[in-house]
Amino acid sequence: MIRYVAGRWGASAALRAARIGGGSLPELPTSSGRSVVVRGYAAKAGEAAEPSFYEFRDRKIPFVSQLDIHEPSLTGGMPCFRVLDETGQCVLDDASAYEVDEELGRKMYENMVKLQTMDTLFYEAQRQGRFSFYMTCFGEEATVIGSAAGLDFKDHVFAQYREHGVLMWRGQTFQEFADQCYGNHRDYNKGRQMPVHYGRKDMNFQTISSPLCTQLPQAAGAAYANKLANYDGITVTYFGEGAASEGDFHAAMNFASTLACPMIFMCRNNGWAISTPSDEQYTGDGIAGRGSAYGMPAIRVDGMDALAMFHATTIARDYVVKNQSPILVEAMSYRTSHHSTSDDSSRYRELSEMKAWKARDPVARFQIWLEHKGWWTEEEESVLRAESRKAVMKVLDMAEREQKRPLRDLVEDVYDVVPEHLEKQYQEIKEFAKKHKHLYPNDIPIE
Ligand SMILES: Cc1ncc(C[n+]2csc(CCOP(=O)(O)OP(=O)(O)O)c2C)c(N)n1
Ligand SMILES: [Mg+2]
Numbered sequence: 001m002i003r004y005v006a007g008r009w010g011a012s013a014a015l016r017a018a019r020i021g022g023g024s025l026p027e028l029p030t031s032s033g034r035s036v037v038v039r040g041y042a043a044k045a046g047e048a049a050e051p052s053f054y055e056f057r058d059r060k061i062p063f064v065s066q067l068d069i070h071e072p073s074l075t076g077g078m079p080c081f082r083v084l085d086e087t088g089q090c091v092l093d094d095a096s097a098y099e100v101d102e103e104l105g106r107k108m109y110e111n112m113v114k115l116q117t118m119d120t121l122f123y124e125a126q127r128q129g130r131f132s133f134y135m136t137c138f139g140e141e142a143t144v145i146g147s148a149a150g151l152d153f154k155d156h157v158f159a160q161y162r163e164h165g166v167l168m169w170r171g172q173t174f175q176e177f178a179d180q181c182y183g184n185h186r187d188y189n190k191g192r193q194m195p196v197h198y199g200r201k202d203m204n205f206q207t208i209s210s211p212l213c214t215q216l217p218q219a220a221g222a223a224y225a226n227k228l229a230n231y232d233g234i235t236v237t238y239f240g241e242g243a244a245s246e247g248d249f250h251a252a253m254n255f256a257s258t259l260a261c262p263m264i265f266m267c268r269n270n271g272w273a274i275s276t277p278s279d280e281q282y283t284g285d286g287i288a289g290r291g292s293a294y295g296m297p298a299i300r301v302d303g304m305d306a307l308a309m310f311h312a313t314t315i316a317r318d319y320v321v322k323n324q325s326p327i328l329v330e331a332m333s334y335r336t337s338h339h340s341t342s343d344d345s346s347r348y349r350e351l352s353e354m355k356a357w358k359a360r361d362p363v364a365r366f367q368i369w370l371e372h373k374g375w376w377t378e379e380e381e382s383v384l385r386a387e388s389r390k391a392v393m394k395v396l397d398m399a400e401r402e403q404k405r406p407l408r409d410l411v412e413d414v415y416d417v418v419p420e421h422l423e424k425q426y427q428e429i430k431e432f433a434k435k436h437k438h439l440y441p442n443d444i445p446i447e
Contacts, residue, residue: 077285080332081312082302086360088368098311100149102375108149108306109370110384112141112363115165117388118174119337122181125396126195126341131181133195137162139304139336142362143268145169146309147236147331150317154233156226157205158219160212161196162268163238170203174392178399185403192410204233213243216252216265220326223261227324234320235263241330242273244290245281253328257294260325264316265296267328268303270335275348288330296328303331304362307369333362406445407433 054061083098085091092098100108119136126134137144144165151157157166164177176186180198183191189199189207199207206222209215219237226235243249244267256263267287271278284290291298297319301312309331316327334357338345345354370376407430411422418426430447433440440446 072284072289075285078288078298078300080300080302081308082305083307083311084302084305084365084369086304086365088365088372090369098307100307100310102373104149105370105373105375108145108310109363109366109376111145111148111165111169112306112366113384114174114388115141115145115168116363117385118168118177118392121389121392121396122177123337123341126181130396130400131183131195133341134181135162135196135340136337137165139334139357139362140268140270140331141165142306142309142366143303143331143333146303146306147238147266147313147329150310150313151236152233152317154204155317156219156222156233156235158215158222158235158237159205159208160215160239160243160268161208161210162240164196164198166238167198167200167203167205170200170205172198172200172203174395175398178392178395179402182399182402183404184399185405186399187405190409190413191405213239213246213248213252215239216243216248217255219263220252220256220259220261223256223263223326224259227260227262234317235261236266237263238266238268240273241267241269241271241278241287242276242281244287245273253290253294253296253326256326257296260323262320262324263326264313264320265326265328266313267330268333269330270303270333272335272339272345272349274339274343275345277349286330288328291328296326298328298330300330300332303333304360304365306362306366334360404441404444406447408447 052063054063083090083092083095099105115137119138122134123136125131140162144163145168148166148169151166153170157163159166164172167177176188177198179186180189180193181195183193183195185191189197193199193207194210197208197210199205206215206218216237216239219235223235226233237252239249253265255261256265269278269287273281278286286300288298288300299312299316302308312329312331316329319327334354336354336358367376367381408426410429411418411426415422433446
């Protein structure tokens with residue numbers, strides 16, 4: 001008879017018992033309440049023992065006499081850690097281990113407000129046609145700032161594209177964000193990237209690349225290289241749950257776990273991959289549930305709770321440092337914005353759903369907690385909001401007025417000397433631009 005048993009936990013309990021070995025027959029729990037019999041495990045002295053295990057290298061898997069289908073859905077999902085509920089109230093009986101001090105709490109909050117303000121005004125500027133593209137992180141401010149605060153500056157970050165809060169936390173100014181989005185003379189990438197594709201070597205933040213999930217295997221490789229070089233920091237890669245549907249996700253997870261790369265896989269599960277809802281991206285226990293298949297520990301955390309995010313990240317980081325091996329974190333949230341300025345989410349999801357999530361605003365949630373602690377006032381709130389707004393408006397104007405880089409920059413810096421084929425392409429573009437001035441942006445010097 002074939003029966004269904006709870007797969008994962010039953011199997012790992014058996015494995016653990018098998019690895020420990022020794023006298024007593026392990027009790028292998030199953031969700032069906034029936035126990036699995038391990039045949040021949042405890043052969044009596046003098047008797048020839050039946051083979052009890054499938055053994056290969058460090059694997060010792062007990063043979064059983066019962067043919068079972070291991071049904072993962074019977075094991076239940078991984079729970080989600082949170083400190084603050086949706087109204088900003090602490091849900092723990094004793095929260096002392098999961099708080100932050102006043103200075104850190106205020107800094108986290110101020111960064112979240114600045115991020116929200118910058119996103120609001122940059123988004124509007126893009127809609128006015130002032131630059132070509134923008135992405136906000138509405139709904140995920142706590143995921144990004146909470147995790148950034150839990151990392152060390154020396155940790156190398158390989159981000160997806162919605163994690164500009166990490167750069168803000170590390171000190172990137174409003175002006176530097178604006179210069180990049182306008183692709184002006186001051187942009188560190190010389191205007192050669194799409195807006196929001198930031199990169200800062202001096203902040204250990206690798207340049208964003210649009211093709212989804214490429215940052216994961218790169219991060220695993222970097223973590224491995226850093227380990228070999230005894231680098232005193234870890235590697236962190238951010239990615240969406242949609243990106244986790246790419247093959248690169250699996251390659252990176254396997255690479256990282258088999259080579260014990262010291263890194264955090266930080267998944268932002270915001271419910272959507274543009275128009276595809278997460279329940280169409282995967283079955284099973286989300287992204288965190290995949291950790292065990294790769295022998296990788298995992299944490300699931302409320303990504304709209306800044307305190308929970310901060311502590312999940314510090315605990316994950318400690319684990320990585322101590323064990324010199326990877327860990328997976330899945331932060332649960334909701335993308336309350338459109339995917340990008342090229343998207344209209346009202347075409348594929350109910351406005352009411354989005355509004356219900358917007359009401360759980362992670363920034364307001366953290367503000368309530370700070371106020372409750374006596375660390376934040378209404379007056380400070382209006383000053384911070386007004387000043388941030390003023391500062392962002394100013395940098396947008398400044399960035400707009402700044403000169404663009406010349407066309408020639410397009411082909412420089414990649415090779416020591418510009419190769420012939422790029423030189424030829426540049427000459428062609430130049431001629432085209434001169435001939436068809438009306439088709440060419442008038443603020444970019446041709447020569
Ligand atoms: C290889 C590749 N395929 C498709 C795309 C188009 N694309 C850009 S973002 C995106 C959805 C990603 O969703 P998720 O990883 O959940 O991140 P989120 O936007 O929700 O933060 C897609 C399909 C791409 N950039 N690269
Ligand atoms: Mg997503």
